[in-house]
Amino acid sequence: MSDGSERTPDESGGHGADGKGGRKDPSTNEGSRFDRLPATAADRTVEGRATREEAVGWWVERFGLDAERFAGHTFWEKGSGKIWAFADDVDSPAELEGLGMTFLRTRQEHWKPTTDAVQRFGRGARRNVVVLDAEEARAFLRGETTDPEWDGDWGYLIAAHEIAGAVEPIGVGLYLYGELRSQMPKGRQREL
The missing domain is CATH 2.30.130.60 (Archaeosine Trna-guanine Transglycosylase; Chain: A, domain 4)
Structure with a gap:
């Protein structure tokens, strides 16, 4: 027997985090969705989330790569600190299984590049x-x-x-x- 309240699916086809079909809170980190990295720290809404500026800056500082090497890529976090690079753009947030390639692990003491990212972006590195x-x-x-x-x-x-x-x-x-x-x-x- 129904209590009279309708539960409608959210855009992902499931029910939102509030159980009523509403979108999940964009100010929280959700392990089941991709959220675009904010451009700068001033744009950050999720505590601890890396920014595009920080992620690209880390590669530039650590390996001496030119920041232009990352032009045309969008960067996404899924889970806690797993950063993905995508050579295109989609709306954020995106509830998908995969988006581009894993790029960088953050939210730990030392950030760690991935094998895929080193093989894709590492050519031309001048340091380390x-x-x-x-x-x-x-x-x-x-x-x-x-x-x-x-x-x-x-x-x-x-x-x-x-x-x-x-x-x-x-x-x-x-x-x-x-x-x-x-x-x-x-x-x-x-x-x-």
Whole structure:
């Protein structure tokens, strides 16, 4: 028997967070939807959410990339600190399973770039790129820790290898205490 109140689905086809079909609160972080990163801190409505300016600025500062490399991309958070890059635009918020590629992990002590983002955007990086020789590159792709010659910053680096006269990014490495720990996802590790 009905109590007389109608529950209507929201735009995603389900019921909103208020249970009455209303849209979910845009000032909260929802793990089931993509929210566009605000342009600047002045535009931020969700506490702790990175801004586009901060995300792009991190890549520029950490790896010496040109900010123009990210032109034409929109940036989105889904969940807590999982930033996605999308080479187009859609309305925000968007309730989808995936949107573009994972780009950066924030909301932790040290931001971490993703393998996909390093391979897509890392070409041309001028800082914090460790170029591995052939054996080191093979070990890195297997997910192993190596000890390359490196006298730069500690932390997340772009691991790269010279191929056909060009330095190509392979993935993300974590350099600590004289060793490079491969961050190659298990499903992408290869024996070459």
